[in-house]
Every structure is written in structure tokens, then in C-alpha cells.
Amino acid sequence: MQLVLNTHGLSLKVKDGLFRVSHEDEVRDISPEQLSSISVTSPCLLSSAAIRLAAESEVPIYFFDRFGDADACLRSPYFESLATLRRKQVYFSDSKAGTAWVIRQFGLKTAGQLENLKYLANRRRKREEELHAAIKWIDDRLKVLQHEHDGPPTDAWSASIMGWEGNTARIYWGEVGQAVPEAWQFSGRSRRPALDAYNALTNYFYGMLYATVERALFNAGLDPHLGVLHADEYDRPTLAYDLIEPFRPWVDRFILEQLFVQKLLADVVEPKDAGFWLNSTAKRTLIPAFNEWMRTPRRWEGRQMSRDAHIFRHAAGLARLIDLIEKRPV
Known part of the structure; x- marks a missing residue:
């Protein structure tokens, strides 16, 4: 808990x-x-x-x-990433295997986004045509991603992946923003601060998801600061940024279910300091609901287990993949 x-x-x-x-x-x-x-x-x-x-x-x-x-x-001072595994993380970030892992991360994320758009298409008949067009566009782009690069990471590759992700996100969020109930509609992602009620919810629960992802990395013996795609962001938990990607659509789905099933009202968010923020009353209700939702089993990657357990298993799988690296790529 x-x-x-x-x-x-x-x-x-x-x-x-x-x-x-x-x-x-x-x-x-x-x-x-x-x-x-x-x-x-x-x-x-x-x-x-x-x-x-x-x-x-x-x-x-x-x-x-x-x-x-x-x-x-x-945290406890007794966590120490094994020197060998940490060294292998550095090697992994420069390897072809690291490139393939990042591409798979975004593939899993995109698959989750497609699930969310299909969820919306079944509930917003007036936008069904637009949603299915977005689903086809993103699905076609996903096929391109899978053949994006088969060598070690390069600056050009990183720029290409980030550009691909940005274009996909623009279509995804554009459709989500128009398909949610009117009081929650928005015109794109915004952070620091959120410029609308929907983004206020998204930012808050992405933060809660981040805490779970970082714990999963530490549990797997990995250093969250040694990432692959986000490797150049100094003194930031870049591997956590990489690992979190497939699970962001899970948070999106939690929010959509709150809006469509629980009929969440927009008054749970209040304007303040030129932005929008989740109020304390809403936190007392939504945080336990989110924690319970994360403990609820779902099928993913061929396994039926809680969402929390999936994240820990995914981090452990990454650790096993990294451990296969024997030497620095040439």
C-alpha cells in the first residue's frame, strides 16, 4: 500500500x-x-x-x-546496485539490445493507447468515425516503429524516436481531449502547471505511477539514473522515465473509467496559481481508488496478475536482459 x-x-x-x-x-x-x-x-x-x-x-x-x-x-542506505550490473547497464545503454528494448517499450505504450481509443469509440458514438481514423493512423505508425532501427543507439535515432512519439501523442491526446465528457475536454497535454482539469488528474496520477516504477527498478537491483533513451538528462532518474512508458496508458484508462463509469465531476479540480490542481477532498477519495485499481489483476504480456506486480515483473525482466550483456559494444 x-x-x-x-x-x-x-x-x-x-x-x-x-x-x-x-x-x-x-x-x-x-x-x-x-x-x-x-x-x-x-x-x-x-x-x-x-x-x-x-x-x-x-x-x-x-x-x-x-x-x-x-x-x-x-530510503535505506543499504541499497547498492551491484558494480557488475551497474557496469552492464552502461553497456546496455550503448547496445543494439538497448535500442530494441526502447522500441518495444514504445510499442507496448502505443498498444495501450490504442486500447484506450477503442474504449472511447465504444462510448462516444458521435466521435466513433474520428476515433477509428486515429486508431488506424496510430496502428500504421506502430508498424513503422517496429522497423525503426536495428543498430545501437545514436543521436539521430533518439531524435527519430522522440519525434515518432511526439506525433503519436499529438493524435492520441487530440482524440482523447475531444472524446471525454464536455466538462473535461482539453486541447492537448500540459504540465507545470496543468491548464485544465483533465491534465491535473493525469499529472497527479502519473506522479503516483512514477513512485511504483522507481521502486520496481530498485527491487530489481537497477540504478534508475542509468537510462537508454533519456540517457543525456543529467542527474535525473532516466531509466525510470524509460520504464514508465508502457504503463502511462494504464493511468489514462483509470482516469477514463473515473469519468465514464464513476461519473467523476470536474469540481474535484480547482484553479490556482495560473493552473489547475486536484483538491484535497478529491485526493482522499481518488488515491485509495487508484491504489486499489493498481492491485486489481489484469492480463498483460500473457500473465494474469495485479498491475503493481506487472510493473515489478517488467523491471525484473529488464534486469535479466541487461545481465546478458558481457562487454561494452564496439
Whole structure:
């Protein structure tokens, strides 16, 4: 379970070996064994005892900025990526295998986006023709991606992949933005800040997904800062950026289901500081719903397991692939 501290002035302390979360008259005790991570999204008080208990229990504490990005993390000092595996990560990022892995990542992401567009086509008959046209266009582009490059990564290849992804995203988000209920419609992706209610939801839950992806990488013994496609972004968790791609459409689907099935109203988001932000009341409802949704089994890549477990399995598969690298590519 991911514990999210999203109430201004809330405190996290320790009582009898348990985390004690308190705010005004409300008190809740939680066993560290129940937690996979702690996310801090509002100014809170964390005692040194709580930080120590989290470290001893191998529960990382993530601090998110108001845009939904993780900008700091506290964790146990005992994690050490094995020198051999870390060296192989560097080799992998320069290898033909690394190129193939990135292309497959975007292939999986695009397949998820196509599923979402088909979901919308079944629910928005007035835009069925436009949605099916977008599905065909993206599906045709996916076939091109699969033959994009068969050598090691190059600057030209990276630019080509990013351009391909940008064009696909433009079509995808253009259709999603017009197919959602009227109160939620938008004209493209926006971050830092979100310029509409839909993007506010997307940014927030992408941030929660990021925390799961980074935990999965650490669990697999990989260094999140040694990426392939995003390798040139200094001091950023670039491998986490690479690994998260296939799972972004899962968050998109969660949001779409909230809009179409749960009939979520746009008043869960409020305008502030020239942007739109998820309000505290909505967080208390939507965060548990998202955590439960991530624990719900689904079939993916031939396996039936929870969404969380799929992400951890995907990271472990990457670690096995990297471990096959014997030497630096020439």
C-alpha cells in the first residue's frame, strides 16, 4: 500500500513500532509491513523516528512537488546496485539490445493507447468515425516503429524516436481531449502547471505511477539514473522515465473509467496559481481508488496478475536482459 500524506499540517510519528498519522482530532496507526512507499504531497511534519522506521522497513519516502513530480526521496542506505550490473547497464545503454528494448517499450505504450481509443469509440458514438481514423493512423505508425532501427543507439535515432512519439501523442491526446465528457475536454497535454482539469488528474496520477516504477527498478537491483533513451538528462532518474512508458496508458484508462463509469465531476479540480490542481477532498477519495485499481489483476504480456506486480515483473525482466550483456559494444 502507498501511504499518501496530502493534508497540510499532518504529522507522521511512531507509536509502539507503528506509524502514527495524525491531523487535528484524527489519528491512524499503520504497520510498516503494510506499506510499500510513503508519498508526501503537502507540507507535513515527519519525525526522525518515522524516517528511521521507514528506512529500517525498506519503505522509501518520496516528496512530490505541486506539479506531481518526485523531487526528493529518502530510503535505506543499504541499497547498492551491484558494480557488475551497474557496469552492464552502461553497456546496455550503448547496445543494439538497448535500442530494441526502447522500441518495444514504445510499442507496448502505443498498444495501450490504442486500447484506450477503442474504449472511447465504444462510448462516444458521435466521435466513433474520428476515433477509428486515429486508431488506424496510430496502428500504421506502430508498424513503422517496429522497423525503426536495428543498430545501437545514436543521436539521430533518439531524435527519430522522440519525434515518432511526439506525433503519436499529438493524435492520441487530440482524440482523447475531444472524446471525454464536455466538462473535461482539453486541447492537448500540459504540465507545470496543468491548464485544465483533465491534465491535473493525469499529472497527479502519473506522479503516483512514477513512485511504483522507481521502486520496481530498485527491487530489481537497477540504478534508475542509468537510462537508454533519456540517457543525456543529467542527474535525473532516466531509466525510470524509460520504464514508465508502457504503463502511462494504464493511468489514462483509470482516469477514463473515473469519468465514464464513476461519473467523476470536474469540481474535484480547482484553479490556482495560473493552473489547475486536484483538491484535497478529491485526493482522499481518488488515491485509495487508484491504489486499489493498481492491485486489481489484469492480463498483460500473457500473465494474469495485479498491475503493481506487472510493473515489478517488467523491471525484473529488464534486469535479466541487461545481465546478458558481457562487454561494452564496439
